[in-house]
Amino acid sequence: AGHVMTVLRKSGVQRAHLVGSSFGGLVALEMWRQWPLAFSAVTLVGSLPRFTAEEGFPAGLSVPRIRKLAGQFEGDVGPVLDMFLRSLFTMKERAGEQYGEIKKLRQLAPLPRREALLAMLDILEQSDLRDLFIKVDVPLQLIAGDGDYICPPSAVEALRAIKPSVRVDIFAGCGHFPFLSRPREFNRVLKEFAGL
Numbered sequence: 372a373g374h375v376m377t378v379l380r381k382s383g384v385q386r387a388h389l390v391g392s393s394f395g396g397l398v399a400l401e402m403w404r405q406w407p408l409a410f411s412a413v414t415l416v417g418s419l420p421r422f423t424a425e426e427g428f429p430a431g432l433s434v435p436r437i438r439k440l441a442g443q444f445e446g447d448v449g450p451v452l453d454m455f456l457r458s459l460f461t462m463k464e465r466a467g468e469q470y471g472e473i474k475k476l477r478q479l480a481p482l483p484r485r486e487a488l489l490a491m492l493d494i495l496e497q498s499d500l501r502d503l504f505i506k507v508d509v510p511l512q513l514i515a516g517d518g519d520y521i522c523p524p525s526a527v528e529a530l531r532a533i534k535p536s537v538r539v540d541i542f543a544g545c546g547h548f549p550f551l552s553r554p555r556e557f558n559r560v561l562k563e564f565a566g567l
């Protein structure tokens with residue numbers, strides 16, 4: 372959160388609409404906690420203030436599933452990341468042209484360090500920012516795909532139940548990254564929410 376805030380300050384940004392995707396949603400909420408006056412709105416995309424399931428909160432990931440993924444990172448990270456990336460898109464999305472481009476971009480990107488991946492999974496398992504989510508006092512939006520197993524519609528509805536003022540946009544036929552699969556529609560709902 373501190374690193375992102377430094378970039379915003381060095382860029383001369385005084386007040387921003389904060390958009391966090393997936394793990395980035397936790398970063399966005401932490402940024403709002405530390406600098407609430409720096410943000411005019413918050414949008415979480417395929418993201419939850421808590422990523423693991425517990426009684427009364429049907430989030431998309433079980434703790435054993437996260438730990439299994441962590442165990443797979445003990446071997447060659449590349450194939451595991453490729454398999455994980457594939458799981459974030461629906462079958463229909465994977466049949467599309469854009470998915471081919473996304474795979475090419477993944478191949479060009481340097482692999483993250485194993486330690487960083489394991490630390491990220493620890494944060495996903497342990498973080499619970501629901502109390503902070505409720506306290507957000509700027510306009511708040513949740514965008515999710517109806518085929519996203521990490522941030523499923525049931526978890527989005529559970530969040531709407533604890534914060535009825537949140538705006539929810541669900542993309543039919545999309546997985547975890549609707550901004551990659553349906554960028555025009557994604558930009559439309561984001562601009563609409565931001566009043567642009």
